[in-house]
Amino acid sequence: MTGAPAQPRSADELLDIVDENDEVVGQERRAEAYARGLRHRCAFVLVKDGEGRTFVHRRTAVKLVFPSLYDMFVGGVVGAGETYDEAALREAEEELGVSGLAQPVPLFKFLYERDGHSWWSQVYEVRCELPVSPQVEEVAWHTFLTDGELERRLAEWQWVPDGLDAFHRLREWRGRPPVA
Template sequence: MSAADEVLDVVDRDDRVTGQAPRGEVYSRGLLHRCVFVQVRDGLGRIFVHRRTASKLVFPAHYDMFVGGVLGAGEDYPGAALREAEEELGVSGLEQPVPLFKFLYEGPGGAWWSYVHEVRCALPVAPQESEVDWHTWLEPEELERRVAGGEWAWVPDGLEAYRRLRAFREGGSRPPAPRA
């Protein structure tokens, strides 16, 4: 089965499931769906950064400071966060990513509910070759310089999640847990 054939839940602006459709149809028709973003830090506090493969359906060959992806039909956010992090990092036995906040991304590529998580990974990573073309661990200050410098083409949804995560951390408050 190709990625375009994977069945996703279609949701409304309140993140309630209204139906299901293949991923290719969801993308082509601009239907709302669900995604997870997981910021991964190593034992030294560095952030996992990678370049997506050129074969990705959305934002091919762009850089990202999150691992993650779409939720399959019937999948919940916590399960998807752990599954996506383990798949993309090529690890098993990762702790459950901590949920932080959810927002509706609307921008280049479409619109989707985006639930941001974070996790520590002290395990050696072997990123999934079909997802990750290149990777490194960056100090938070270096990541900030790379984002501000504009020399890397960042995925727009990840960039929006990164900006919101910075604001969330600066505010020091934890939003109420959204519905799954």
């Protein structure tokens, strides 16, 4: 949504495969990387509106991983040859359906490894005061929640496990205890 039309992201998208130190060791199509549990890269962007509320959404049922689950981050895989920063801005603009978003601010990076999934995850934050029109292929439902509303929903809704892990790490990074 930045000058050029958005490229389709699919099972055929080429990803950089990385090692335990986040160094590129090869490339593979997204579907194959997921099927074989190959470590790749992802960008997680926490989006706050002008009132400080967090953008929360439910993923569509057609997502390759974690379909129909709730997430408090927008983002996704980093394409082959793409930087984390490029992916964070691209994914945030695509998923929110906006153009001209500020560059998300990088906060920290961690290795997510669970249940056959493995990816280096760069966590970002950005303020979005633009009206959002989320990408229908990615987002089935959305809202903005206050911190208190989000914390209450953590026990009520089924969240993507990597996003929930990133959220707890973000709270710890900010010096707050994780929420049960």
